[in-house]
Amino acid sequence: MKLYKYRGDFQRDLLMLSESKLFASTYDNLNDPFEGMFDDQEDREIIDIFKPYSYDVEIAYEKVLEGLNKVGIYSLSKDYDNEILWALYANSHTGFVIEYELESLLEDFNFNTSIPLVHKLEVIYSELPLKTNTIFSSLKNQFELKELLGTKSKPWETENEFRLIFEMNGLIEFNPKAVTSIIFGLRSEQKHIDKTMELLKGRNIKYYKISKGADSYKLIKEEVEDKFKDFINLNRIVENWKSKIPEEFSKYKEMITKVLNHILNLPNVIDIYSIYINDDSIPIKLQIQAKTSFEMIPLRYFEYCLQENQFINTN
Incomplete structure (x- = not known):
């Protein structure tokens, strides 16, 4: 699925893009003053029922609401x-x-399918805030963010918004291969177009520029040539890990090094935590744990199988 982010500041936004970073804002910093508005009357009524017996339900509910202040929202559109x-x-x-x-x-x-760090959300446009049923939903393990963070008033409907809800906020590193094209505006200056291509060279990105339809109110994108299309972007090579590969795995050293180089070039991977080869299995398995910058998931697990003299990722 293709999604689009509109950007207006070449100096700031292009620097972030060149570093493969995005900014996920907390909902109270978004431009809609009604962000985070919902009708939780039914939840409050349930809390009142439980109050004579226990305050646990109310405490848990308030923690859910408190957690909403910490997530990061990255707003995109389904239209370019x-x-x-x-x-x-x-x-x-x-x-x-x-x-x-x-x-x-x-x-x-x-x-990690048990602990997703990003949630997808198609925004609903409504005349009134949606009713939440957070308490019953959580008991069924069907916690829904849509009523809490995915509803906007009707006047916003033209944005056709699709949201990513991150479990963290602020600057977040992402995989550069996720960017498939850049579309320059109708009035973009050539110097900004050239600078963009230079900073993003070697990423296999397509470039387009918007023009006006000849006989309609339609914006048309037309491909423009990448001035750096022949540039090859090399990943950083992590040779120092060769010496850390256990001696009993030395015959696989070059293949393992290639895998480690790939892993260490992934976003939010800090270092390698452990390497293990199960050479009793058929096919032979390479198991690697990498340290990440994620507080919720500090280790990321990778598994590879040896096929035709190379390790192929299987998870």
Whole structure:
């Protein structure tokens, strides 16, 4: 699925993009004053029923609400040709749009299916705040964020918004391969286009520029040539890990080093924690644990099988 982020400040936004970082804001810092507004009357009534017996339900509910203040929201659109969004969020058509491939964006956050670090949310547009049923939903392990963070009033409907809800907020590193194209605005200056291509060279990104339809109010994207299309971007090589590979695995050293280089170039991976080869299994398995920058999941597990003289990732 393709999703789009409108950007208007080449100096700030392009620097973040070149570092493969995005900014996920807390809901109280978004531009809609009604963010986080919901109707929790039914939840409050349930809490009142339990109060004579225990305050545990109320305490748990307040912790849920407190947690909403800590998550990060990254707002995207399902459209790249929205004239109003270009005007509002891309500095009157002088900025650019980032095209993301959603699955590539998520894979380095939701690698542990039991503890997803990002939640997908299609925004609902409503005349009134939605009623929540948080307490009953949580008892069924069906906790829904949509009523809490995924509802906006009808006037916002033109944005066609799709949200990513991160378990952390602020600057977040992502995998650069998630960016599949950059679309420059109708009024983007050539110097900004050239600078963008230079900073993002070697990433296999396609570039487009918006133009006006000849006989309609339609924005059209037309591909522009990447001036650095022949540039090859090399990952950082982590040779020092060769010496740390256990001696009994020395015959696999080059193959393991290649795997380690890949892992250490992934976003939010800090270092290698452990390496183990199960050479009794068929096929032979390579198991690696990597340290991450995620507080909720400090270790990430990788498993590979030896096939045709190379280790193939299996998880």
